[in-house]
Amino acid sequence: MTRPQIALSEGIFVLEGDLLIGTVEGLDLRHGLAEAIDLSGVRQFDTAGAWAIVTLERRLQSAGLNPQITGASALQTDLIATLRQNMLLTEAPSTNGPTIADRLEQLGRKAVSSLQQTLAIIGFLGQVVATIFGLVLRPSRIRWTAIVHHMQQVGLNAVPIVSLMAFLIGVVLAFQGAAQLRQFGAEVFVVDLIAISVLRELGILLTAIIVAGRSGSAFTAAIGSMKMREEIDAMRTLGLDPVEVLVAPRVIALILMLPVLGIIANFSGLVGGAIMSWIELGVSPGVFQARLASNTGVWHLGVGLIKAPFFALIIGIVGCFEGMQVKGNAESLGHLTSTSVVLSIFLVIAADALFSIFFAILEV
Amino acid sequence: MAAEPIISVRGLITRFGKHTVHEGLDLDVQQGEIIGIVGGSGAGKSVLLRAVVGLLKPADGQITVFGENVRDTSADDYRRLRKRWGVMFQDGALFSSLNVQQNVEAPMREQLDLSPETRAALAAIKVRMVGLPDDALKKMPSELSGGMRKRAGFARAIALDPEIVFLDEPTAGLDPIGAAAFDALIAQLRRALGLTVFLVTHDLDSLHAICDRIAVLAGGRVLATGTMTEMQDIDHPWVQAYFKGPRARAALAQKEAI
Numbered sequence: 001m002t003r004p005q006i007a008l009s010e011g012i013f014v015l016e017g018d019l020l021i022g023t024v025e026g027l028d029l030r031h032g033l034a035e036a037i038d039l040s041g042v043r044q045f046d047t048a049g050a051w052a053i054v055t056l057e058r059r060l061q062s063a064g065l066n067p068q069i070t071g072a073s074a075l076q077t078d079l080i081a082t083l084r085q086n087m088l089l090t091e092a093p094s095t096n097g098p099t100i101a102d103r104l105e106q107l108g109r110k111a112v113s114s115l116q117q118t119l120a121i122i123g124f125l126g127q128v129v130a131t132i133f134g135l136v137l138r139p140s141r142i143r144w145t146a147i148v149h150h151m152q153q154v155g156l157n158a159v160p161i162v163s164l165m166a167f168l169i170g171v172v173l174a175f176q177g178a179a180q181l182r183q184f185g186a187e188v189f190v191v192d193l194i195a196i197s198v199l200r201e202l203g204i205l206l207t208a209i210i211v212a213g214r215s216g217s218a219f220t221a222a223i224g225s226m227k228m229r230e231e232i233d234a235m236r237t238l239g240l241d242p243v244e245v246l247v248a249p250r251v252i253a254l255i256l257m258l259p260v261l262g263i264i265a266n267f268s269g270l271v272g273g274a275i276m277s278w279i280e281l282g283v284s285p286g287v288f289q290a291r292l293a294s295n296t297g298v299w300h301l302g303v304g305l306i307k308a309p310f311f312a313l314i315i316g317i318v319g320c321f322e323g324m325q326v327k328g329n330a331e332s333l334g335h336l337t338s339t340s341v342v343l344s345i346f347l348v349i350a351a352d353a354l355f356s357i358f359f360a361i362l363e364v
Numbered sequence: 365m366a367a368e369p370i371i372s373v374r375g376l377i378t379r380f381g382k383h384t385v386h387e388g389l390d391l392d393v394q395q396g397e398i399i400g401i402v403g404g405s406g407a408g409k410s411v412l413l414r415a416v417v418g419l420l421k422p423a424d425g426q427i428t429v430f431g432e433n434v435r436d437t438s439a440d441d442y443r444r445l446r447k448r449w450g451v452m453f454q455d456g457a458l459f460s461s462l463n464v465q466q467n468v469e470a471p472m473r474e475q476l477d478l479s480p481e482t483r484a485a486l487a488a489i490k491v492r493m494v495g496l497p498d499d500a501l502k503k504m505p506s507e508l509s510g511g512m513r514k515r516a517g518f519a520r521a522i523a524l525d526p527e528i529v530f531l532d533e534p535t536a537g538l539d540p541i542g543a544a545a546f547d548a549l550i551a552q553l554r555r556a557l558g559l560t561v562f563l564v565t566h567d568l569d570s571l572h573a574i575c576d577r578i579a580v581l582a583g584g585r586v587l588a589t590g591t592m593t594e595m596q597d598i599d600h601p602w603v604q605a606y607f608k609g610p611r612a613r614a615a616l617a618q619k620e621a622i
Contacts, residue, residue, distance in 0.1 A: 021486070021525055022476050046525035047493075047557065048486055075558060082556045086492035087485075328506035329460035 016041035019049025040071025146249035154215040155257030166265035170272025194273035203266040208311035212344040216319035220340040223323025251316035258312035318344040376425035387584035398561040403581030450526040456517030458505040465501040568615040
């Protein structure tokens with residue numbers, strides 16, 4: 001490739017060399033006026049070269065001249081003619097950064113759309129609940145295979161990660177609690193600390209968070225990719241209700257399995273705490289068990305497990321709802337999957353806070 | 365035809381597991397021609413295209429493009445080679461997270477060091493050249509119809525003014541008017557840009573309208589090459605069925621009527 005040259009001699013722009021997409025930017029086309037453009041020295045030539053020539057020609061025309069293009073081969077003439085047809089008369093104005101009005105508009109749109117989203121999600125919740133009640137009235141329509149499949153996916157397959165997580169939480173609580181309680185010589189209260197925090201709050205909350213990350217995202221991705229490939233529309237044309245076929249089994253499976261996972265998490269959390277108390281504080285498993293039985297009311301367990309179906313409903317509804325929102329492209333699928341996880345974790349924690357207030361008022 | 369072929373395939377063998385797709389396939393493509401590759405479903409048309417552009421490593425055989433071996437090039441040579449061709453996939457294969465303008469600019473941004481204004485101007489020209497309206501520039505691929513996506517994919521394929529464009533079923537799924545317009549577009553851009561076009565197609569109308577030569581793939585080889593009329597005389601059941609079937613007769617009659 002030889003670099004292109006432009007020279008102004010005797011009122012003629014003389015171009016030489018290769019006018020190619022990689023080289024035309026080196027040309028200075030902004031200065032000088034001439035009556036003709038001579039291309040006889042141009043060797044290789046492509047669309048970008050033709051673009052440069054037409055740009056130059058337009059500039060000369062706007063200066064009131066009528067430049068002639070000479071020395072072009074037939075192919076070059078054709079290409080220049082094609083470019084003349086396809087080039088905008090005025091270059092598109094470069095867009096400036098957003099103004100304050102734009103930002104305000106954006107804020108307004110965001111606010112309205114999040115309001116609409118909230119309404120839509122509540123509507124979806126109603127639709128799912130109605131569908132599930134409909135299924136209860138007509139049990140023959142319940143898809144047992146799908147429910148069992150999802151119970152395995154969200155429940156059984158999550159047991160290892162959930163129990164490991166809860167075990168470690170128990171260990172951490174015992175370890176941290178021991179360090180503080182030893183200062184008062186009240187080591188044995190570590191049992192109450194572990195039991196109440198795991199049974200009431202942490203066991204079920206952290207399980208719900210893990211399930212939201214694991215299964216909520218899987219719901220969004222699965223339903224979203226079906227939406228993308230028009231499977232949902234195909235289902236509707238076959239007279240199948242996607243809420244009944246896809247959403248209800250997932251939500252039911254989650255509602256059934258999350259309390260079970262919660263119980264497993266509670267158990268392994270207590271085991272982890274007991275082991276750590278034994279190692280760190282010398283509280284033997286026997287003492288741990290006796291103190292657990294005598295000092296921790298059964299309502300602590302009840303408070304934890306009552307929350308589980310509600311968390312399950314939140315995770316299932318948000319996961320399936322976001323999946324239904326997926327539009328045609330892969331990007332929206334990824335975006336909505338992460339939205340689904342973030343939103344369901346947030347709502348789970350918010351619901352947990354509401355439950356805390358509720359139980360505090362009830363004094364249980 | 366004495367000139368050195370621009371694409372030359374010799375003894376190509378490709379396999380997927382135990383399934384052999386090509387068994388010693390030979391094919392030459394001359395500079396400046398539009399060659400149509402036809403063959404039944406599963407005959408290995410798209411696989412041939414993928415092998416020629418280096419997306420798929422064949423089990424054996426020689427593939428040279430511009431006189432350079434595609435199979436054993438170094439990464440640098442391959443990058444240089446890749447600048448000289450453009451590929452349009454079946455559904456356009458636009459990057460779904462970029463709008464049309466960014467899609468067309470993508471090869472320029474990767475391969476060249478151009479200012480954003482020049483890139484935008486050149487992308488706008490390419491988009492108009494393939495017959496898309498100006499407001500398509502800012503649209504996302506998901507907002508375009510199938511035909512528009514194909515056009516945008518074509519605009520991206522010709523973004524760097526390649527010498528060869530590979531088109532995989534460019535008219536599949538288009539209505540007859542859209543397909544005819546796409547054919548006309550390919551022929552027009554071939555004239556304007558001096559392209560060589562490697563066209564994988566099923567569309568008999570495209571074969572009639574724009575292809576200089578047709579290569580028929582069957583049984584893992586190129587069964588025959590020649591013009592549309594030469595295809596009529598080849599004595600092979602598949603070729604006879606394909607080129608003398610009711611659809612082929614309709615396409616031929618239409619051409620004669622014009």
